[in-house]
Amino acid sequence: MIEKQRLLKVYEKLYRAFGPQGWWPADTAFEVILGAILTQSTSWQNVERAITNLKNANSLSFKKLSKMKMHRLAQLIKPAGYYNVKAKRLKNFILFLKKNYSGDLNRMKKKDTLVLRRQLLSICGIGPETADSILLYALQKPVFVVDAYTRRIFSRHGFVEKDVDYETLQRLFTRALPSQNRLFNEYHALLVRLGKEFCKKTKMKCPACPLGGAMGRLSL
């Protein structure tokens, strides 16, 4: 079976098993971006605590955060871990947004997707996954997001090498799938859902895995 059909079949199986995931869990595009940075190698639950702290301090906005001292920001996002590093990264993005788009995400959204991707990657603290998450979930661009779960799930099911690089794995999806924001949004969210429940780093709960296969391989 060619890759295009397999990838669509995986998506259908996941969608039937879990249904729509409603990503990204946030009230605004700005909040999506903060979450994308805060969730780097960090459980979403801890990110929620940090976001809640920012909301309770009435500080979850471009204007408030651009004025906030870095030390103060670090204290508020403490539950998300790596708080000194992440406070700096959040500030880096905010400064970028101020300098290039006057703090206006709508203005940023008008730019070409690949131009935006290069700009985001030039910010210290924003790598490929964070950049693509921002493009897809905050700016509604049709960009496929790859993460540790994506790599783990597809390598364990014998689809790709386990150390396949980000761009290669991403191209696999973008070549095979129709370039639809809605599809990319749901597909990535479903892979994360599957990963959380069945494909943690050390454990692999098969054959309960919705993708099937007692040996951890795709049964398609």
Add this chain to the structure above:
DNA sequence: CACCAGGCAAGTA
């Protein structure tokens, strides 16, 4: 106690 979570950059050879 050990291990992990929706990464990334900096240091080393």
Add this chain to the structure above:
DNA sequence: TACTTGCATGGT
């Protein structure tokens, strides 16, 4: 270029 290490809280 190709590894390795630091960053840090909270759940299992």
